[in-house]
Amino acid sequence: MKWIFLLLSLLIYSCQELPKKYQTPEGKKILEKYKKQYVKGVVILDDKLKEKIPKGERYLIIAVMKEGSSRPVAVLRVKNPDFPYRFKITGKHKIVPEDFIEGKLMLTARISKEPTAGFKRGDLYGFAQAQAGDEDVKILINQVFEEKEK
Incomplete structure (x- = not known):
């Protein structure tokens, strides 16, 4: 009997209309903005760099920045990943909740x-451009970071 009540409650609740503020054209834009707050893809490691992967504990850090900004909007850290590595970065990875991807x-x-921000000597890295909501982004890690002499 409890299951029937629970099922009926869920059915009734899920059939509710959207609040009026989201039924307007402006409200629909807001909902669409929330729906596309993600980016999915794969990180691929260039074969030439496979022997340069750090031994022992290592991290894959994927940072998402808006075009023209140097501050990440979202960051995903993965301990000891295998490659190719499939990722999905969503709103739950945002640094500041009010920011949008x-x-x-x-x-x-x-x-x-190290799982820290900022490049360190010997880090392997790569870049890719994307649009929010893209689902087939490919990031090729094909470079080695070398600090410049001061």
Whole structure:
């Protein structure tokens, strides 16, 4: 009997109309903005760099930045990943909850011994451009970071 009540409650609740503020053209734009707050794809490691992967514990850090910004909107950290690595970065990975993953984006994928922000000498990395909502982004890690002499 409890299951029937639960099922009926769920059915009634799921059939409710959207609140009026989201039925307007402006409200629909807001909902669409929330729906596209993600980017999916795969990180591929260039065969030439496979021997340069750090031994032991390592991290894959994928940062998402809006075009023209140097501050990430979202970051995904993965400990000891296998490649190719499939990813999906969503609103739950945002640094500041009020920010949006929207418009043109720049993605950086980096393999490092440390899960910290910023490149370190010997990190392997690559870039890709995308649009919010893209589902087939390919990031090729094909470069080695070398610090410049001061």
